[in-house]
Amino acid sequence: MHELPQNLANGLMLGLMYGLIAVGYTMVYGIVQLINFAHGEIFMIGGFGALTAYLALPSGTSLWLALPVMLVGGVIASVLVATGAERFAYRPLRTAPRLAPLITAIGLSIALQQVVWAFYPGAKKARTFPQFHGNPIDLGAFQLQRNDIFLLIAAPLCMLILASFVRLTRTGRAMQATAQDPDTAKLMGINTDRIIVVAFALGAAFAAVAAVAHGLRYGQVDFMMGFIAGLKAFTAAVLGGIGNIYGAMLGGLVLGIAESLATAYIQNVPGMHQLGGAGWANVWAFVLLIVVLLVRPQGLLGERVADRA
Protein backbone atom coordinates (compact mmCIF):
# COMPACT_ATOMS: atom_id res chain seq x y z
CA MET A 1 0.00 0.00 0.00
CA HIS A 2 3.03 2.30 -0.28
CA GLU A 3 1.41 3.92 -3.31
CA LEU A 4 -1.48 5.33 -1.24
CA PRO A 5 0.02 8.84 -0.79
CA GLN A 6 0.64 8.98 -4.53
CA ASN A 7 -2.93 8.01 -5.30
CA LEU A 8 -4.20 10.61 -2.84
CA ALA A 9 -2.01 13.24 -4.46
CA ASN A 10 -3.33 12.33 -7.89
CA GLY A 11 -6.88 12.48 -6.59
CA LEU A 12 -6.21 15.86 -5.04
CA MET A 13 -5.04 17.26 -8.38
CA LEU A 14 -8.02 15.86 -10.19
CA GLY A 15 -10.26 17.21 -7.44
CA LEU A 16 -8.84 20.73 -7.59
CA MET A 17 -9.55 20.77 -11.30
CA TYR A 18 -13.11 19.46 -10.93
CA GLY A 19 -13.67 21.94 -8.11
CA LEU A 20 -12.54 24.92 -10.17
CA ILE A 21 -14.94 24.02 -12.96
CA ALA A 22 -17.71 23.14 -10.51
CA VAL A 23 -17.67 26.67 -9.09
CA GLY A 24 -19.05 27.93 -12.40
CA TYR A 25 -21.97 25.48 -12.38
CA THR A 26 -22.80 26.23 -8.81
CA MET A 27 -22.62 30.03 -8.99
CA VAL A 28 -24.84 30.23 -12.04
CA TYR A 29 -27.26 27.74 -10.56
CA GLY A 30 -27.32 29.57 -7.24
CA ILE A 31 -28.38 32.77 -8.95
CA VAL A 32 -30.57 31.79 -11.90
CA GLN A 33 -31.37 28.12 -11.11
CA LEU A 34 -29.98 27.12 -14.48
CA ILE A 35 -27.75 24.12 -15.05
CA ASN A 36 -25.47 25.64 -17.65
CA PHE A 37 -24.65 22.47 -19.54
CA ALA A 38 -22.46 24.49 -21.90
CA HIS A 39 -20.07 25.22 -19.03
CA GLY A 40 -17.89 22.25 -20.02
CA GLU A 41 -17.44 23.92 -23.40
CA ILE A 42 -16.64 27.24 -21.73
CA PHE A 43 -13.82 25.30 -20.06
CA MET A 44 -12.73 23.81 -23.40
CA ILE A 45 -12.73 27.25 -25.03
CA GLY A 46 -10.54 28.52 -22.20
CA GLY A 47 -8.04 25.83 -23.19
CA PHE A 48 -8.04 26.95 -26.81
CA GLY A 49 -7.86 30.60 -25.80
CA ALA A 50 -4.76 29.85 -23.74
CA LEU A 51 -3.22 27.88 -26.59
CA THR A 52 -3.90 30.72 -29.00
CA ALA A 53 -2.19 33.17 -26.67
CA TYR A 54 0.79 30.85 -26.36
CA LEU A 55 1.11 30.50 -30.13
CA ALA A 56 1.02 34.28 -30.50
CA LEU A 57 4.14 34.63 -28.36
CA PRO A 58 7.60 34.50 -29.96
CA SER A 59 8.71 30.89 -30.12
CA GLY A 60 11.14 29.99 -27.40
CA THR A 61 9.41 32.07 -24.74
CA SER A 62 9.84 30.35 -21.41
CA LEU A 63 6.65 28.64 -20.26
CA TRP A 64 6.74 30.37 -16.89
CA LEU A 65 6.73 33.72 -18.69
CA ALA A 66 4.10 32.56 -21.12
CA LEU A 67 1.72 31.26 -18.44
CA PRO A 68 0.30 34.64 -17.39
CA VAL A 69 -0.32 35.52 -21.04
CA MET A 70 -1.98 32.15 -21.60
CA LEU A 71 -4.17 32.70 -18.58
CA VAL A 72 -5.27 36.06 -19.86
CA GLY A 73 -6.03 34.58 -23.28
CA GLY A 74 -7.97 31.69 -21.79
CA VAL A 75 -9.93 33.88 -19.42
CA ILE A 76 -10.83 36.37 -22.16
CA ALA A 77 -12.05 33.61 -24.48
CA SER A 78 -14.09 31.87 -21.79
CA VAL A 79 -15.60 35.03 -20.36
CA LEU A 80 -16.57 36.38 -23.78
CA VAL A 81 -18.32 33.18 -24.77
CA ALA A 82 -20.01 32.72 -21.38
CA THR A 83 -21.31 36.27 -21.10
CA GLY A 84 -22.35 36.20 -24.76
CA ALA A 85 -24.30 33.01 -24.11
CA GLU A 86 -25.92 34.61 -21.08
CA ARG A 87 -26.87 37.74 -22.97
CA PHE A 88 -28.15 36.22 -26.19
CA ALA A 89 -29.19 32.66 -25.33
CA TYR A 90 -30.24 32.52 -21.67
CA ARG A 91 -31.47 36.01 -20.82
CA PRO A 92 -34.29 36.02 -23.39
CA LEU A 93 -35.49 32.75 -21.82
CA ARG A 94 -35.34 33.88 -18.21
CA THR A 95 -39.09 33.79 -17.73
CA ALA A 96 -39.65 30.80 -20.01
CA PRO A 97 -40.37 27.33 -18.57
CA ARG A 98 -37.29 25.73 -17.01
CA LEU A 99 -36.88 23.19 -19.78
CA ALA A 100 -36.29 25.87 -22.45
CA PRO A 101 -32.96 27.25 -21.13
CA LEU A 102 -31.84 23.73 -20.26
CA ILE A 103 -32.34 22.53 -23.83
CA THR A 104 -30.70 25.72 -25.07
CA ALA A 105 -27.69 24.96 -22.88
CA ILE A 106 -27.35 21.47 -24.31
CA GLY A 107 -27.69 22.81 -27.84
CA LEU A 108 -25.14 25.50 -27.15
CA SER A 109 -22.77 22.91 -25.76
CA ILE A 110 -22.87 20.89 -28.97
CA ALA A 111 -22.67 24.01 -31.13
CA LEU A 112 -19.54 25.25 -29.34
CA GLN A 113 -17.83 21.88 -29.76
CA GLN A 114 -18.62 21.89 -33.45
CA VAL A 115 -17.53 25.48 -34.00
CA VAL A 116 -14.12 24.76 -32.47
CA TRP A 117 -13.85 21.49 -34.39
CA ALA A 118 -14.70 23.17 -37.69
CA PHE A 119 -12.92 26.48 -37.39
CA TYR A 120 -9.97 26.23 -35.01
CA PRO A 121 -6.89 25.37 -37.07
CA GLY A 122 -5.92 21.76 -36.51
CA ALA A 123 -8.67 21.14 -33.96
CA LYS A 124 -10.07 18.15 -35.82
CA LYS A 125 -7.45 16.27 -33.82
CA ALA A 126 -6.14 17.06 -30.36
CA ARG A 127 -3.73 19.98 -30.38
CA THR A 128 -0.50 19.91 -28.45
CA PHE A 129 -0.46 22.13 -25.36
CA PRO A 130 2.87 23.35 -23.98
CA GLN A 131 4.20 21.54 -20.93
CA PHE A 132 7.01 21.87 -18.45
CA HIS A 133 9.69 19.31 -18.91
CA GLY A 134 11.82 17.67 -16.29
CA ASN A 135 11.47 14.94 -13.76
CA PRO A 136 8.72 14.91 -11.16
CA ILE A 137 9.66 16.51 -7.85
CA ASP A 138 10.25 13.87 -5.20
CA LEU A 139 8.52 14.83 -1.97
CA GLY A 140 9.33 11.59 -0.16
CA ALA A 141 5.89 10.09 0.26
CA PHE A 142 4.86 10.95 -3.26
CA GLN A 143 6.00 12.64 -6.43
CA LEU A 144 4.67 15.93 -7.71
CA GLN A 145 4.46 16.36 -11.46
CA ARG A 146 5.98 19.68 -12.51
CA ASN A 147 2.92 20.48 -14.58
CA ASP A 148 0.69 20.18 -11.54
CA ILE A 149 2.46 22.92 -9.60
CA PHE A 150 0.41 25.52 -11.42
CA LEU A 151 -2.86 23.90 -10.36
CA LEU A 152 -1.68 23.41 -6.81
CA ILE A 153 -1.07 27.15 -6.51
CA ALA A 154 -3.83 28.50 -8.72
CA ALA A 155 -6.81 26.55 -7.37
CA PRO A 156 -6.50 27.54 -3.68
CA LEU A 157 -5.66 31.09 -4.75
CA CYS A 158 -8.78 31.29 -6.90
CA MET A 159 -10.93 29.99 -4.06
CA LEU A 160 -9.44 32.48 -1.64
CA ILE A 161 -10.08 35.34 -4.04
CA LEU A 162 -13.65 34.19 -4.64
CA ALA A 163 -14.44 33.76 -0.96
CA SER A 164 -13.12 37.23 -0.15
CA PHE A 165 -14.93 38.71 -3.11
CA VAL A 166 -18.28 37.24 -2.10
CA ARG A 167 -17.94 38.17 1.56
CA LEU A 168 -16.20 41.50 1.46
CA THR A 169 -17.13 43.41 -1.66
CA ARG A 170 -20.33 45.25 -2.46
CA THR A 171 -20.83 43.21 -5.62
CA GLY A 172 -20.24 40.05 -3.61
CA ARG A 173 -22.93 40.96 -1.13
CA ALA A 174 -25.24 41.83 -4.00
CA MET A 175 -24.53 38.38 -5.41
CA GLN A 176 -25.52 36.69 -2.17
CA ALA A 177 -28.68 38.78 -1.98
CA THR A 178 -29.60 37.96 -5.58
CA ALA A 179 -29.08 34.24 -4.95
CA GLN A 180 -31.28 34.32 -1.85
CA ASP A 181 -34.14 36.45 -3.18
CA PRO A 182 -33.81 38.10 -6.59
CA ASP A 183 -36.95 40.24 -6.48
CA THR A 184 -36.14 41.62 -3.07
CA ALA A 185 -32.58 42.24 -4.22
CA LYS A 186 -34.03 44.51 -6.90
CA LEU A 187 -35.99 46.36 -4.22
CA MET A 188 -32.66 47.09 -2.55
CA GLY A 189 -31.45 48.73 -5.76
CA ILE A 190 -29.35 45.80 -6.96
CA ASN A 191 -29.11 45.48 -10.73
CA THR A 192 -29.64 41.73 -10.80
CA ASP A 193 -29.01 41.49 -14.55
CA ARG A 194 -25.51 42.75 -13.94
CA ILE A 195 -25.01 40.34 -11.05
CA ILE A 196 -25.98 37.44 -13.29
CA VAL A 197 -23.36 38.53 -15.84
CA VAL A 198 -20.77 38.70 -13.05
CA ALA A 199 -21.65 35.15 -11.97
CA PHE A 200 -21.27 33.82 -15.52
CA ALA A 201 -18.00 35.71 -15.97
CA LEU A 202 -16.46 34.52 -12.71
CA GLY A 203 -17.43 30.93 -13.40
CA ALA A 204 -15.94 31.20 -16.89
CA ALA A 205 -12.68 32.65 -15.57
CA PHE A 206 -12.34 29.76 -13.13
CA ALA A 207 -13.03 27.30 -15.93
CA ALA A 208 -10.27 28.91 -18.00
CA VAL A 209 -7.79 28.52 -15.14
CA ALA A 210 -8.82 24.88 -14.88
CA ALA A 211 -8.37 24.48 -18.63
CA VAL A 212 -4.80 25.76 -18.48
CA ALA A 213 -4.13 23.29 -15.66
CA HIS A 214 -5.75 20.54 -17.72
CA GLY A 215 -3.68 21.42 -20.79
CA LEU A 216 -0.44 21.40 -18.80
CA ARG A 217 -1.33 18.11 -17.16
CA TYR A 218 -2.27 16.19 -20.29
CA GLY A 219 -0.21 18.09 -22.85
CA GLN A 220 -3.12 18.64 -25.20
CA VAL A 221 -6.47 20.31 -25.75
CA ASP A 222 -9.29 19.01 -27.90
CA PHE A 223 -12.80 20.07 -28.78
CA MET A 224 -14.38 17.27 -26.72
CA MET A 225 -12.39 17.86 -23.55
CA GLY A 226 -15.27 19.77 -21.97
CA PHE A 227 -17.66 16.87 -22.12
CA ILE A 228 -16.31 14.50 -19.48
CA ALA A 229 -14.64 17.26 -17.45
CA GLY A 230 -17.91 19.19 -17.45
CA LEU A 231 -19.91 16.16 -16.44
CA LYS A 232 -17.50 15.43 -13.60
CA ALA A 233 -17.53 19.02 -12.43
CA PHE A 234 -21.31 19.09 -12.55
CA THR A 235 -21.26 15.92 -10.45
CA ALA A 236 -18.88 17.64 -8.03
CA ALA A 237 -21.18 20.65 -7.77
CA VAL A 238 -24.20 18.47 -6.98
CA LEU A 239 -22.14 16.34 -4.61
CA GLY A 240 -21.04 19.40 -2.67
CA GLY A 241 -24.51 20.96 -2.66
CA ILE A 242 -25.40 22.94 -5.73
CA GLY A 243 -25.47 26.68 -5.12
CA ASN A 244 -22.69 26.55 -2.53
CA ILE A 245 -19.23 27.65 -3.75
CA TYR A 246 -17.36 25.89 -0.94
CA GLY A 247 -19.46 22.82 -1.62
CA ALA A 248 -18.29 22.88 -5.24
CA MET A 249 -14.64 22.75 -4.21
CA LEU A 250 -15.29 20.13 -1.54
CA GLY A 251 -17.35 18.07 -3.97
CA GLY A 252 -14.52 18.29 -6.50
CA LEU A 253 -11.96 17.09 -3.99
CA VAL A 254 -14.11 14.24 -2.72
CA LEU A 255 -14.87 13.17 -6.27
CA GLY A 256 -11.27 13.43 -7.45
CA ILE A 257 -9.88 11.48 -4.52
CA ALA A 258 -12.64 8.86 -4.61
CA GLU A 259 -12.09 8.37 -8.31
CA SER A 260 -8.37 7.99 -7.91
CA LEU A 261 -8.68 5.53 -5.03
CA ALA A 262 -11.42 3.53 -6.73
CA THR A 263 -9.33 3.23 -9.87
CA ALA A 264 -6.38 1.99 -7.87
CA TYR A 265 -7.94 -0.27 -5.28
CA ILE A 266 -11.35 -1.59 -6.24
CA GLN A 267 -9.74 -4.37 -8.23
CA ASN A 268 -8.20 -5.65 -4.99
CA VAL A 269 -11.62 -6.20 -3.44
CA PRO A 270 -12.47 -9.90 -3.72
CA GLY A 271 -14.83 -10.53 -6.58
CA MET A 272 -14.36 -7.08 -8.10
CA HIS A 273 -11.04 -7.57 -9.84
CA GLN A 274 -12.53 -6.79 -13.24
CA LEU A 275 -14.05 -3.47 -12.04
CA GLY A 276 -10.80 -1.60 -11.37
CA GLY A 277 -8.58 0.49 -13.56
CA ALA A 278 -9.00 3.77 -15.37
CA GLY A 279 -11.82 2.49 -17.58
CA TRP A 280 -14.11 2.33 -14.56
CA ALA A 281 -13.21 5.72 -13.07
CA ASN A 282 -16.29 7.45 -14.49
CA VAL A 283 -18.55 4.70 -13.26
CA TRP A 284 -17.28 5.06 -9.70
CA ALA A 285 -17.64 8.81 -9.85
CA PHE A 286 -21.33 8.49 -10.64
CA VAL A 287 -21.86 5.67 -8.16
CA LEU A 288 -20.50 8.02 -5.51
CA LEU A 289 -22.89 10.74 -6.65
CA ILE A 290 -25.87 8.42 -6.42
CA VAL A 291 -24.89 7.19 -2.96
CA VAL A 292 -24.42 10.71 -1.60
CA LEU A 293 -27.69 11.89 -3.08
CA LEU A 294 -29.53 8.96 -1.53
CA VAL A 295 -28.12 9.72 1.90
CA ARG A 296 -28.04 13.50 1.63
CA PRO A 297 -30.16 14.79 -1.25
CA GLN A 298 -29.08 18.40 -0.73
CA GLY A 299 -25.40 17.45 -1.18
CA LEU A 300 -22.58 17.70 1.33
CA LEU A 301 -22.82 21.41 2.12
CA GLY A 302 -26.18 22.19 0.56
CA GLU A 303 -29.06 23.61 2.52
CA ARG A 304 -32.45 22.06 2.63
CA VAL A 305 -34.67 23.57 -0.02
CA ALA A 306 -36.98 24.97 2.64
CA ASP A 307 -34.20 27.32 3.74
CA ARG A 308 -33.85 28.81 0.32
CA ALA A 309 -37.28 30.50 0.49
Add this chain to the structure above:
Amino acid sequence: MTALLEVEDLRVAYGKIEAVKGISFKVNQGEVTTLIGTNGAGKTTTLRTLSGLLKPTSGKILFDGAALDTVPAHKIVSLGLAHSPEGRHIFPRMTIEENLLLGAFLRKDSAGITEDIERAYTLFPILGERRKQAAGTLSGGEQQMLAMGRALMSRPKLLMLDEPSMGLSPLMMQKIMATIVELKASGMTILLVEQNAQAALSLSDQGYVMQTGHIVLNGTGADLLRDESVRKSYLGED
Protein backbone atom coordinates in the same frame (compact mmCIF):
# COMPACT_ATOMS: atom_id res chain seq x y z
CA MET B 1 -51.98 68.74 0.54
CA THR B 2 -49.46 67.90 -2.14
CA ALA B 3 -49.59 64.39 -3.50
CA LEU B 4 -46.28 62.54 -3.33
CA LEU B 5 -47.65 59.63 -5.33
CA GLU B 6 -50.40 59.75 -7.92
CA VAL B 7 -51.71 56.65 -9.62
CA GLU B 8 -54.04 57.05 -12.55
CA ASP B 9 -56.11 54.35 -14.19
CA LEU B 10 -53.52 51.68 -13.47
CA ARG B 11 -54.00 48.26 -15.01
CA VAL B 12 -51.86 45.22 -14.31
CA ALA B 13 -52.26 41.71 -15.67
CA TYR B 14 -50.65 38.31 -15.14
CA GLY B 15 -50.76 36.95 -18.65
CA LYS B 16 -54.39 37.20 -19.66
CA ILE B 17 -55.71 37.58 -16.14
CA GLU B 18 -56.14 41.19 -15.16
CA ALA B 19 -55.50 41.64 -11.43
CA VAL B 20 -55.68 45.44 -11.23
CA LYS B 21 -58.42 46.88 -13.41
CA GLY B 22 -57.92 50.60 -13.69
CA ILE B 23 -57.39 52.07 -10.24
CA SER B 24 -56.61 55.68 -9.31
CA PHE B 25 -55.47 56.90 -5.96
CA LYS B 26 -52.96 59.22 -4.37
CA VAL B 27 -50.75 59.40 -1.35
CA ASN B 28 -50.26 62.80 0.24
CA GLN B 29 -46.98 64.01 1.65
CA GLY B 30 -46.67 63.23 5.36
CA GLU B 31 -49.79 61.09 5.54
CA VAL B 32 -50.57 57.44 6.08
CA THR B 33 -52.68 56.05 3.26
CA THR B 34 -54.13 52.57 3.54
CA LEU B 35 -55.33 50.08 0.97
CA ILE B 36 -57.65 47.50 2.42
CA GLY B 37 -59.46 44.75 0.60
CA THR B 38 -60.28 41.08 0.56
CA ASN B 39 -57.81 38.38 -0.42
CA GLY B 40 -56.92 38.61 -4.07
CA ALA B 41 -58.21 42.16 -4.45
CA GLY B 42 -54.95 43.25 -6.10
CA LYS B 43 -53.24 45.14 -3.27
CA THR B 44 -49.91 43.33 -3.47
CA THR B 45 -50.02 43.51 -7.24
CA THR B 46 -50.42 47.27 -6.96
CA LEU B 47 -47.43 47.69 -4.66
CA ARG B 48 -45.25 45.40 -6.75
CA THR B 49 -46.12 47.48 -9.79
CA LEU B 50 -45.23 50.69 -7.99
CA SER B 51 -41.78 49.31 -7.19
CA GLY B 52 -41.24 48.11 -10.74
CA LEU B 53 -41.33 44.36 -10.12
CA LEU B 54 -44.40 44.17 -12.36
CA LYS B 55 -45.03 46.21 -15.49
CA PRO B 56 -48.43 47.86 -15.86
CA THR B 57 -50.40 47.25 -19.04
CA SER B 58 -51.55 50.85 -18.92
CA GLY B 59 -51.97 53.80 -16.63
CA LYS B 60 -49.78 56.43 -15.04
CA ILE B 61 -47.66 56.39 -11.92
CA LEU B 62 -46.34 59.76 -10.89
CA PHE B 63 -43.96 59.78 -7.94
CA ASP B 64 -42.46 63.01 -6.69
CA GLY B 65 -43.01 64.52 -10.13
CA ALA B 66 -41.44 61.67 -12.13
CA ALA B 67 -43.17 58.94 -14.15
CA LEU B 68 -42.34 55.54 -12.62
CA ASP B 69 -44.03 53.10 -14.95
CA THR B 70 -41.02 52.59 -17.23
CA VAL B 71 -38.28 52.74 -14.57
CA PRO B 72 -36.64 49.33 -13.93
CA ALA B 73 -37.16 47.90 -10.45
CA HIS B 74 -33.58 48.35 -9.27
CA LYS B 75 -33.71 52.09 -9.97
CA ILE B 76 -36.90 52.78 -8.03
CA VAL B 77 -35.41 52.79 -4.54
CA SER B 78 -32.95 55.51 -5.46
CA LEU B 79 -35.91 57.75 -6.35
CA GLY B 80 -37.11 57.51 -2.77
CA LEU B 81 -39.60 54.66 -2.82
CA ALA B 82 -38.98 51.79 -0.40
CA HIS B 83 -41.01 48.60 -0.26
CA SER B 84 -41.34 46.17 2.60
CA PRO B 85 -42.88 43.24 0.73
CA GLU B 86 -45.67 40.90 1.73
CA GLY B 87 -44.21 37.91 3.53
CA ARG B 88 -41.22 39.99 4.72
CA HIS B 89 -38.66 38.52 2.34
CA ILE B 90 -35.66 39.16 4.52
CA PHE B 91 -32.42 37.59 3.25
CA PRO B 92 -32.45 34.44 5.39
CA ARG B 93 -28.78 33.49 5.25
CA MET B 94 -27.51 36.93 6.12
CA THR B 95 -27.31 38.51 9.52
CA ILE B 96 -29.64 41.25 10.72
CA GLU B 97 -26.91 43.78 10.19
CA GLU B 98 -26.14 42.57 6.66
CA ASN B 99 -29.84 42.80 5.83
CA LEU B 100 -29.95 46.38 7.07
CA LEU B 101 -26.82 47.23 5.08
CA LEU B 102 -28.46 45.88 1.94
CA GLY B 103 -31.31 48.28 2.57
CA ALA B 104 -28.71 51.04 2.17
CA PHE B 105 -27.11 49.35 -0.86
CA LEU B 106 -27.07 52.44 -3.07
CA ARG B 107 -25.99 54.89 -0.39
CA LYS B 108 -22.39 56.02 -0.20
CA ASP B 109 -22.42 58.00 3.06
CA SER B 110 -21.03 55.43 5.47
CA ALA B 111 -21.39 57.74 8.46
CA GLY B 112 -25.06 58.26 7.70
CA ILE B 113 -25.55 54.53 7.19
CA THR B 114 -24.02 53.71 10.58
CA GLU B 115 -26.27 56.34 12.13
CA ASP B 116 -29.35 54.86 10.49
CA ILE B 117 -28.46 51.35 11.58
CA GLU B 118 -28.29 52.59 15.16
CA ARG B 119 -31.63 54.30 14.62
CA ALA B 120 -33.15 51.03 13.42
CA TYR B 121 -31.84 49.38 16.59
CA THR B 122 -33.40 52.14 18.68
CA LEU B 123 -36.70 51.64 16.88
CA PHE B 124 -36.48 47.86 17.28
CA PRO B 125 -34.16 47.07 20.20
CA ILE B 126 -34.47 43.31 19.69
CA LEU B 127 -32.72 43.69 16.33
CA GLY B 128 -29.82 45.42 18.03
CA GLU B 129 -29.44 42.60 20.52
CA ARG B 130 -29.28 40.03 17.71
CA ARG B 131 -27.38 41.94 15.07
CA LYS B 132 -25.10 39.01 14.20
CA GLN B 133 -27.89 36.44 14.09
CA ALA B 134 -28.93 34.92 10.75
CA ALA B 135 -32.16 36.59 9.73
CA GLY B 136 -33.74 33.28 8.73
CA THR B 137 -33.70 32.19 12.37
CA LEU B 138 -35.73 35.18 13.61
CA SER B 139 -39.36 34.88 14.66
CA GLY B 140 -42.05 36.18 12.32
CA GLY B 141 -42.45 39.39 14.28
CA GLU B 142 -38.73 39.99 14.39
CA GLN B 143 -38.49 39.38 10.66
CA GLN B 144 -41.23 41.94 10.11
CA MET B 145 -39.31 44.50 12.14
CA LEU B 146 -36.21 43.70 10.12
CA ALA B 147 -38.10 44.12 6.85
CA MET B 148 -39.37 47.51 7.98
CA GLY B 149 -35.98 48.54 9.32
CA ARG B 150 -34.34 47.48 6.05
CA ALA B 151 -36.83 49.51 4.00
CA LEU B 152 -36.10 52.56 6.13
CA MET B 153 -32.37 52.22 5.49
CA SER B 154 -32.71 53.86 2.08
CA ARG B 155 -34.09 57.02 3.75
CA PRO B 156 -37.20 56.84 1.59
CA LYS B 157 -39.64 59.60 0.82
CA LEU B 158 -42.40 57.00 0.69
CA LEU B 159 -42.47 53.78 2.66
CA MET B 160 -44.72 51.00 1.34
CA LEU B 161 -45.65 48.29 3.83
CA ASP B 162 -47.47 45.20 2.58
CA GLU B 163 -49.34 43.50 5.41
CA PRO B 164 -46.84 44.20 8.17
CA SER B 165 -49.12 42.57 10.75
CA MET B 166 -49.65 39.31 8.87
CA GLY B 167 -49.30 36.30 11.11
CA LEU B 168 -48.28 38.26 14.17
CA SER B 169 -49.54 37.94 17.73
CA PRO B 170 -51.84 40.74 18.90
CA LEU B 171 -49.04 42.15 21.03
CA MET B 172 -46.54 42.14 18.18
CA MET B 173 -49.18 43.66 15.91
CA GLN B 174 -49.70 46.52 18.35
CA LYS B 175 -45.98 47.08 18.39
CA ILE B 176 -45.85 47.29 14.59
CA MET B 177 -48.83 49.66 14.47
CA ALA B 178 -47.25 51.83 17.16
CA THR B 179 -44.09 51.98 15.05
CA ILE B 180 -46.10 53.16 12.06
CA VAL B 181 -47.58 55.95 14.18
CA GLU B 182 -44.10 56.82 15.38
CA LEU B 183 -42.77 56.94 11.81
CA LYS B 184 -45.65 59.13 10.75
CA ALA B 185 -44.97 61.50 13.63
CA SER B 186 -41.41 61.81 12.39
CA GLY B 187 -42.75 62.98 9.03
CA MET B 188 -42.61 59.76 7.00
CA THR B 189 -45.15 59.26 4.23
CA ILE B 190 -46.55 55.74 4.29
CA LEU B 191 -48.61 53.58 1.96
CA LEU B 192 -49.98 50.71 4.01
CA VAL B 193 -51.68 47.53 2.85
CA GLU B 194 -53.50 45.72 5.62
CA GLN B 195 -55.98 42.93 6.30
CA ASN B 196 -56.43 44.30 9.78
CA ALA B 197 -58.78 47.10 8.72
CA GLN B 198 -59.65 48.35 12.18
CA ALA B 199 -56.07 48.93 13.26
CA ALA B 200 -54.97 50.27 9.89
CA LEU B 201 -57.83 52.67 9.29
CA SER B 202 -57.67 54.12 12.78
CA LEU B 203 -54.16 55.36 12.16
CA SER B 204 -54.69 56.37 8.51
CA ASP B 205 -55.37 59.76 7.06
CA GLN B 206 -56.77 58.33 3.84
CA GLY B 207 -58.09 54.92 2.98
CA TYR B 208 -59.04 53.06 -0.20
CA VAL B 209 -61.06 49.88 -0.37
CA MET B 210 -60.13 47.45 -3.15
CA GLN B 211 -62.28 44.65 -4.46
CA THR B 212 -61.39 42.31 -7.34
CA GLY B 213 -59.09 44.81 -8.97
CA HIS B 214 -61.17 47.92 -8.48
CA ILE B 215 -61.22 50.66 -5.90
CA VAL B 216 -64.80 50.63 -4.67
CA LEU B 217 -64.63 53.18 -1.89
CA ASN B 218 -62.36 55.84 -0.50
CA GLY B 219 -62.33 58.43 2.22
CA THR B 220 -60.53 59.44 5.37
CA GLY B 221 -59.64 56.65 7.75
CA ALA B 222 -62.31 57.82 10.16
CA ASP B 223 -64.95 57.95 7.41
CA LEU B 224 -64.23 54.42 6.30
CA LEU B 225 -64.30 53.14 9.86
CA ARG B 226 -67.85 54.52 10.13
CA ASP B 227 -68.94 53.25 6.73
CA GLU B 228 -71.53 50.53 6.94
CA SER B 229 -70.26 48.38 4.09
CA VAL B 230 -66.71 48.56 5.43
CA ARG B 231 -67.92 47.59 8.89
CA LYS B 232 -69.76 44.64 7.39
CA SER B 233 -67.09 43.34 5.05
CA TYR B 234 -63.88 44.12 6.87
CA LEU B 235 -64.64 44.57 10.51
CA GLY B 236 -66.78 41.48 10.84
CA GLU B 237 -69.88 43.26 12.05
CA ASP B 238 -73.42 42.69 10.95
